Amino acid sequence: MSEIKKIATRESYGKALAECGAEYKELVVLDADLAGATKTGVFKKAFPERHIDCGIAECNMMGVAAGLATTGKIPFASSFAMFAAGRAFEQIRNSIGYPHLNVKIGATHAGISVGEDGATHQCNEDIALMRTIPGMVVISPADDVEARAAVRAAIEHQGPVYLRFGRLAVPVIHDEASYKFEIGKGxxxxxxxxxxxxxxxxxxxxxxxxxxxxxxxxxxxxxxxxxxxxxxxxxxxxxxxxxxxxxxxxxxxxxxxxxxxxxxxxxxxxxxxxxxxxxxxxxxxxxxxxxxxxxxxxxxxxxxxxxxxxxxx
CATH class of the missing domain: 3.40.50.920 (Rossmann fold)
Known part of the structure; x- marks a missing residue:
């Protein structure tokens, strides 16, 4: 029996952004000095002119993403879930959610599976926080196939989307050829x-x-x-x-x-x-x-x- 393939959904996130970069010219990726960990570095390597490192300033990054969205860009603001949903909650609520801007938030390293980084980095509250924002779509994919499909669906959706990704490699349970992802459908x-x-x-x-x-x-x-x-x-x-x-x-x-x-x-x-x-x-x-x-x-x-x-x- 062959071993089950395991891939971390944060890896899927970076790969999907790079795959979609050529197709969606308005796609812009922002990161908060964590491109290696969030895997947005994959996109940066392919499209350096469309990757913006905002530094360790997540609140400002959300404001930059909001501004880019008003110009017709499709910004993905990326950081650990604790810093994206937690630290930058007010900016997401007031600068992205309230005007219902077309910003996508790629939150990696969610949950306790962050592991050795401990309680300060293990965000177990992000879904609750993002659910409360009117008009915010909240997605938590189960595997590599679903995560990559979710990124594409988020790009095609008009409005704010929160995408939750993990650090730990998880089994691939879906067949890419037959799997169909649809926002809001279990x-x-x-x-x-x-x-x-x-x-x-x-x-x-x-x-x-x-x-x-x-x-x-x-x-x-x-x-x-x-x-x-x-x-x-x-x-x-x-x-x-x-x-x-x-x-x-x-x-x-x-x-x-x-x-x-x-x-x-x-x-x-x-x-x-x-x-x-x-x-x-x-x-x-x-x-x-x-x-x-x-x-x-x-x-x-x-x-x-x-x-x-x-x-x-």
Whole structure:
């Protein structure tokens, strides 16, 4: 059996920008002295005249991106999620969100899988922050194929988009030839009748692993990949909930204000259903190897399976 290919979605981000650079002449990429880490350096190498290093000044970078958008450019402002969504929240809200400008925010190194950089860099609040901005699209791709498709979709979308990418290499679960990405439309990765697992980002592959383990114990889990948290595919979420009767959400993000909260909001209005939220439980992360942290915080396939089993039974 061949080994599963793993690619970090931040790598996919840099590659997609470079691929789209020749096709979209108005595409401009900004970075905050992190082009090597965010992988926008790939775009810089191909199109140096369209790459702007704003230095360690993320708030100013968002203002520059807003200005470029008013001239017809399609700017991608890139930094770690903690600095993009966290440090520059006010500028995103007032300079990009309020005038509804065509700015794309490429936020890499999201969640606890940042690893050894520790709690100050492990942004588990960014989805919650970006969801609150009116008109902001929030996307968290699950793998390389989905991440590259998401970048292209963001370019073609008119309006602000927040894209969440990870540092850790994750399994490629989609076939590029057949995969279709659409903003606001979830993907059923696995059918099942006993419980629905709704996941986003790196937790999608872990949820699929959990579903396999659950199947061996007689629990048939449906797995839904919600790559777009806002706008949420409420129809798919409600239909899955009605079909299985129980829902579990899984995210590498706080259980407050993220995917789980979005799903609960939708279900409370459309299909009241028992929900278990799996994520970071109102706590900060810590320094350590990414894989060890994912296990400690209960986001690996084995841990997800145990929690789902207890919830179903």
């Amino acid at each position: 993907v059923v990765e696995r059918e099942g009748k006993d419980v629905t697992i709704i996941a986003t980002g790196l937790c999608v592959s872990e949820s699929l692993a959990a579903a396999e383990k659950l199947a061996a114990e007689g629990i048939d889990a449906k797995v839904v990949n919600i790559h777009t948290i806002k706008p949420l595919d409420e129809d798919l979420v409600a239909a899955a909930a009605k079909e299985t009767g129980k829902v579990v959400t899984v995210e590498e993000h706080s259980v407050i204000g993220g995917l789980g909260s979005a799903v609960c909001d939708a279900l409370s209005a459309k299909a009241p259903t028992p929900v278990l939220k799996i994520g970071i439980n109102d706590t900060y992360g810590e320094s350590g190897p990414a894989a060890a942290l994912i296990k400690k915080y209960g986001l690996d396939g084995d841990s997800i399976a145990e929690k789902v089993k207890a919830f179903v039974k």
